[in-house]
Amino acid sequence: MGCTLGIDIGTYQSKGVLVDETGRVLAEARRDHRMIVPRPGWAEHRAEEDWWADFVHITRALIAEAGVAPGEIAAVACSAIGPCMLPVDAAGRPLMNAVLYGVDTRAAAEIEELTGEIGAERILARCGNALTSQAVGPKILWLKRNRPEIFAAAAKVMTSTSYLVMKLTGECVIDHYTAANFAPLYDVARRDWCDDLAPDIIPLERLPRLMWSAEIAGHVNDAAARETGLAAGTPVTCGTIDAAAEAVSVGVAAPGEMMLMYGSTIFVIEVTAERVRDARLWYAPWLFPDRHAAMAGLATSGTLTHWFRDHFARDLPRDEAFARLAAEAETTPPGAGGLLCMPYFSGERTPLHDPKARGAFFGLDLTHTRGHLYRALLEGIAFATAHVLETYAEAGATPERIFAVGGGVQNTLWLQATSDAAGVMQRIRARTLGASYGDAFLAALAAGAVDEGDIARWNPEARRVEPRDLPAYRALYPLFKALYVQTRDIAHALEHLADGGTAPA
CATH class of the missing domain: 3.30.420.40 (ATPase, nucleotide binding domain)
Incomplete structure (x- = not known):
């Protein structure tokens, strides 16, 4: 070929x-x-x-x-x-x-x-x-x-x-x-x-x-x-x-299989046998005529880590910054010393669908360090991802297998926090090159050189991330969801002010 x-x-x-x-x-x-x-x-x-x-x-x-x-x-x-x-x-x-x-x-x-x-x-x-x-x-x-x-x-x-x-x-x-x-x-x-x-x-x-x-x-x-x-x-x-190409790259093909993509945003695709009808999730025909896809996505995730590095880690060499920040975060316990981050720095997509949502670090005190903030940021994205997976379960589409992919899988702290927060096991293929690798496979499929199932041969499973039961996360997750609800009106008012409006009476 x-x-x-x-x-x-x-x-x-x-x-x-x-x-x-x-x-x-x-x-x-x-x-x-x-x-x-x-x-x-x-x-x-x-x-x-x-x-x-x-x-x-x-x-x-x-x-x-x-x-x-x-x-x-x-x-x-x-x-x-x-x-x-x-x-x-x-x-x-x-x-x-x-x-x-x-x-x-x-x-x-x-x-x-x-x-x-x-x-x-x-x-x-x-x-x-x-x-x-x-x-x-x-x-x-x-x-x-x-x-x-x-x-x-x-x-x-x-x-x-x-x-x-x-x-x-x-x-x-x-x-x-x-x-x-x-x-x-x-x-x-x-x-x-x-x-x-x-x-x-x-x-x-x-x-x-x-x-x-x-x-x-x-x-x-x-x-x-x-x-x-x-x-x-x-x-x-x-x-x-x-x-979608990224999902192909890790072998997501059969109903019940899900891709969890760690990129500039978190994006989730589950292939399903039938159409999932839930306004909180997105729907599309899958890449082939006989299957469906239920999708979700956060508005900021990897983008937020870049924002944090660029504004709060200017003292670190750029090519070492993420590794150094992760090391600082690892010195703090799960739960970041009682600190919560709402990662809605560009509004939020699923399941909130609130373009006026805003980001926040909540619970700060004088003992918190940059490491606490970075851990809270990663945990906030993990809690938001857990909220998405909870929505899939409520829609009757609990995944059978989850494949993690994207640049974020190199961030072991982020990956483990997601498994812990959501209580799910994640599978990682040998190659995490991303969408371009899936594109190359789709090109081979179009050329008649491979069958759809050959992706498992191209890219076998390499490792798994098992969830841990962490009391801190069990306590913080409901607080994370409540924090959005209790601050939503304030966030909307602040967004209005930022657009040149006046404060509500």
Whole structure:
């Protein structure tokens, strides 16, 4: 077969791999970029300078490192952060920065209005998801209202993976898994775009063509071949969101299997035999026609550790900072000396769906050190993750097996705190390369070189993290949940003040 190329565009970094037909990694490459935050609650990327430039740089680096001829690459698959909202003109040129996934909360007013007009139950029944900051439909409506000149010039509104595939092939496509996040514009029963719920958002012909993730969307065109070094005519799959590709990379395939991804955000995917109907969780058709996915995600997790390092560990060498912070945290007991962290620094996604939620360290006294704060931060993310897993159980979808993946699995303190807080065992595969490895497998699947079950051979299980029964966590977890409820009104008032409002009477 030769080899397959997988590239993933993340929130802060893009990664790529070249993999042979046995799953052996021939080359790896990565490139950093930044998330643009022009104002609180907004999050953006530059499609050309961040997404496409990363793809070009990484592809050339992989081909050079592996020493393969471009013609030896049997297929290409890419994934990226999602769902995003990017308007492009008739030539495919971006008309503005891409609006990112649920961490961007600019469309809160549109979410509230559409939910009121259509009805929450009707949206959930037709679209599989409540309207939250993860939904693209309200963001398109925000664009129409707040940037009418850009909306008028937009030939297509696409997401991150769609843009990469368009640059490679000239085709404008989107996979069903990603499209389900375009509520209220996607009908999960018909698996097609719909406009009867909200006919005034956008004409459906301005959305990408629907496909399944491992279908071939097109072939590398001459212009893309010149830029990337790939051979013209190389097959390119439709692609998907990064989290789904990451789940593929660790073998999440059968109903009851769950991926717990430790990245810039915590993201959770459980494959199910039937659709899970719960407004607190997200739903999408899985990457293949006969399965479903129930999903959840925090708004900040790895992003929060970066924030802490950048503001409170400036005295530490950057490449040693996380290890040194973890060592400081390890000197403090579980429970961080009675300190709680609410990790809602960009609002919160599941299960709260509260874009106005705010972060806090609660319980500080003069004995607390930086180590206490960092431990409390990791434990706060762990408690928020436990809250998500509790929601799955309440929805009747308790997972049978949980596979941990992502950069955060290298942080043993964070990993163990999550198992302890949630009372779950986590399995870790031999390779935790992430979504790009899953992309390479999907490319091999599309090329007919592997069967879906071959991922267990590509990436066998390596270790497990068992939960411990910690009295401190049993005491703190209900306090963590109560702290949000009891401070919610204050957080909302502070958010209003930060937007230039006045204090409530």
